Amino acid sequence: MTLKRILGTFGFLALTVFILLPLVQVIVLSFLSTLHHETAPKGSLTLLNYANIFRTDRLVASFLNSTIYVSLNVALTLIVALPAAYAFARFPFRGARATFFALLAFRVTPPVVLSLPAFLLFAQIDMLNTPVGVALAHCVFNVPIAIWILESFIRGVPKELDETAFLDGYSTPGFIIKHLIPVIAPGIGAAAFFCFMFSWVEVVFARTLTITDGKPITTAISSLFGFQTDIGLVMAMTSLSLVPGLVMIWFVRNHLSRGFTVRV
């Protein structure tokens, strides 16, 4: 038993080091002056990198753009995914499994494959260079995943809950809003986390659909690489880009650990 404990502790430590080492590297570099600056000689400890971010309008704007499209995407995804998930969980209809697979097919469509025609399409409907366009494009991979997760949660809710509410005179939409959503709140949290995650980190769509304006963090960071890259500034941007994700993780940590059964 003690040997098992020691192994467990050792494994946990090894995992922690493996995961944190690259991040520690990022944070350390973000506080170092990596190019020669007037106030901070190369190699000195400084807050200059962070100050430079807040001094550069386009870097600050990129945070705003990313936050807007990710929030829009999560909201839109949940709104369309919830009724669909309810239908898959509760109405046994012909072709349900085939439809479910068709939805999944969109999740497995590679963004690189879609980027060019999506650009042409979004140019036609005047959705380029705006966070709304990116939010819409990210639905391709987020809606299927959200439906899958929410469906699993709804199936875990006893049918009696629906039936009692209908006897009380609730319509289906009324029941979903008043009764079902509070019950599957952990599922909505988990779905929101996965949507947030896949949208926040995505690069190909976000870059292709914002040519002149509305650029996300990922593009802003890429644009910092050049002949003389200020790695300190890059790492400061990277550190800051983790903050919203960490906040999100903090909120859903209990939902993720409470557990759910995903159905196939």
Added chain:
Amino acid sequence: MTSDARAWLYIAPAAVLLLLVGGIPLAINAYHSFFDIFSLENKFWVGGEWYVSILTSERFYDSLMRSLLFSTVVICVQFPLGLLIALSLPRGGWVRSLGLILLAVPLVVPWNMIPAIWLSLINPETGAIGQLITAFDIPFDYKFNPVHTWLLLVVMDTWHWVGLVAILACSGLAGIAPAYYQAAAIDRASRWQVFRFIELPKLTGALTMALLLRFMDSFMIYTEAFGINAGGPSGATTFLSLDLGEEIKAFNYGPAAARSVIYFAITLLIVHAFWRLLSARREDAG
């Protein structure tokens, strides 16, 4: 209203949205793949020419093999590791919360920063691992040694994604009622039997989701692989999506569209095979 009609009504918003942002672009691609495109107004019908030239080129099959190999390696490393982590985490308490938070952190790092972070980590002058490598005089050259490039890619991808497998597995495990474990203890089931007959069946769903996500994201890896060595050394990490990226960057719209259609078909075929396999097992299980 019949049950069928109601179901479709509820699915309609999601379906319309997906057809708009996914279906139409796929259709545009399929259409363009039959043309030589100079500009959108100036295009010439070439029929299946692009398809023939891609499907008869050796390069395509080489890239396909590399992508399949990469997905296989990545899944073979991350699934056992992720499962092991999920099974070792305690079922409650702060260690579990901390573990889950740790596992989730790499998932929220923007994808184009992941190669930058790892390159800076192995940088011989400023990187923590790079300095160790120099200090111990370990020969490591990710730029010109294909094995080392692959090693770096697999380690980096594992760092990035093992958390997803572990978190999904954890969620599945937490959903198992304690009564199952008590029954197993009464029957004096071994640890392996508990895993094989109680935990694994309950994990099928979560692991399928993890498998689909991991397969697809590794099979079409682009941003991270390109950032490490741009497909090198001498093409050793040129995966399918890197070939496509190259064509898009060169504005070869026609061939790029044909290639996109082929890639989509391959992904769909493989995912459909997974799905069929699971459906068959589901029916077996009743």
